[in-house]
Amino acid sequence: MSQKEKFALYLTPEMKARLERRYTEDGSRSLTGFIENAINFYLDYLSANNAGMFLPSSVQSYLDGRLDQFEDRMASLLYKQSVELDMGMSVLADCVHLDEEYLRRKRTESVANVKKLNGRIRLEQLAKRAQEQRDGDDGWQD
Structure with missing residues (x-):
């Protein structure tokens, strides 16, 4: 001492x-x-x-540990989501042949939708919007 x-x-x-x-x-x-x-x-x-x-060191240590756990969990979830998204897009690409202009237009629409809805997109909203567009169409457009 x-x-x-x-x-x-x-x-x-x-x-x-x-x-x-x-x-x-x-x-x-x-x-x-x-x-x-x-x-x-x-x-x-x-x-x-x-x-x-x-912050006291014990509180700082606790927060660092919890944030590390949160980061690991989010990384795992994002990885799983990316795998599922890749699978879905691969299946779609194998089944449907889309031209470059259509894909560019869809990407622009998607970016606008995400910005407008602040990332809170729901399938129900997209399906309703698609149905409304179909109801307004007179037929197939080539």
């Missing part, structure tokens, strides 16, 4: 009473230990240079 240096600490009676009531809450066995913990915490806070960037 490192050698400690004694010095005078002046506190108001109210502050001293608060310290004496609460120093055991963080597991400290003495007022000195509690005050050292408080000073270390505050020094770390000042080192962070910004109150918004400062």
Whole structure:
């Protein structure tokens, strides 16, 4: 244990009473230990240079772990979704031969739809829109 240096600490009676009531809450066995913990915490806070960037190391560690789990989960889901999308597009491409102009037009429509709907596209909405377009058509257009 490192050698400690004694010095005078002046506190108001109210502050001293608060310290004496609460120093055991963080597991400290003495007022000195509690005050050292408080000073270390505050020094770390000042080192962070910004109150918004400062978190106790245990909270930071927990958040990092949860974010890593979330990232892994999202990566896994996106991979699975990409595989399914690739399968669907491959089957469609094998069955239907579409020209380049049609595909370019559909991509433009899709980008506009995603922007307009903020990425919340539902199959039911697309089917209803397609049905409305079919109902308005007089017949096949070549």
